[in-house]
Amino acid sequence: EAQVTQNPRYLITVTGKKLTVTCSQNMNHEYMSxxxxxxxxxxxxxxxxxxxxxxxxxxxPEGYKVSRKEKRNFPxxxxxxxxxxxxxxxxxxxGIQGSYNSPLHFGNGTRLTVT
Amino acid sequence: xxxxxxIPQYQHVQEGEDFTTYCNSSTTLSNIQWYKQRPGGHxxxxxxxxxxxxxxxxxxxxxxxxxAKKNSSLxxxxxxxxxxxxxxxxxxxxxxxxxxxxxxxxxxxx
Numbered sequence: 040e041a042q043v044t045q046n047p048r049y050l051i052t053v054t055g056k057k058l059t060v061t062c063s064q065n066m067n068h069e070y071m072s073x074x075x076x077x078x079x080x081x082x083x084x085x086x087x088x089x090x091x092x093x094x095x096x097x098x099x100p101e102g103y104k105v106s107r108k109e110k111r112n113f114p115x116x117x118x119x120x121x122x123x124x125x126x127x128x129x130x131x132x133x134g135i136q137g138s139y140n141s142p143l144h145f146g147n148g149t150r151l152t153v154t
Numbered sequence: 155x156x157x158x159x160x161i162p163q164y165q166h167v168q169e170g171e172d173f174t175t176y177c178n179s180s181t182t183l184s185n186i187q188w189y190k191q192r193p194g195g196h197x198x199x200x201x202x203x204x205x206x207x208x209x210x211x212x213x214x215x216x217x218x219x220x221x222a223k224k225n226s227s228l229x230x231x232x233x234x235x236x237x238x239x240x241x242x243x244x245x246x247x248x249x250x251x252x253x254x255x256x257x258x259x260x261x262x263x264x
Contacts, residue, residue, distance in 0.1 A: 079256065081160075081242065081254045081256040082197070082244075082254045084251060084252075087251065089250055095250070129196055129197070135249075140185065140187070140202075140246050140249075140252065142199035143187075143189075143197070143199065143252070144199075145196040145198070146196060147195075147196050148195075148196050
């Protein structure tokens, strides 16, 4: 089954304790992206990757890191989490064939709480 | 900068009533996508509109793309409980980024 898998689904941590949220897709998609979702603000892009070893900042990259060493994986790293990073996080992927943006496939989300 | 405004933020309807959400972009869009997010779920792609004035239907859902390709709407006829969720529009800001509306939450009154 074609899917984007995120782990964990829920995570509670304390300020300053490094964490990684994993994301993996099995659709051979070139493009992967991380979003955070906060009430009233919709989806805001954190980082995206156009292909292996190619990443770029989205709209809210501060406090986050990413890497794309393999096509299927795109982990999100919070080196020193702070309470303002408490949010619902989504990983998404899509192919980049064709003239127009193809649809995004989202993971099930990771609800992060930083105390 | 480029913005996509989506209204309303919430809409409460009785089951069986219609629902409409509107997206307005500050710039012309090459295409617009619509997604649905069920409560506790993740956004799921519904449709993409590409042509000026395009209208597409999926059962009780009707999607429109404006003539100037700066606005779009989603209309649901005779809402059902399965329609509950938040509906998002999104348009391309670049080859690699989408700009998202803030979403409209459809709530069915008990």
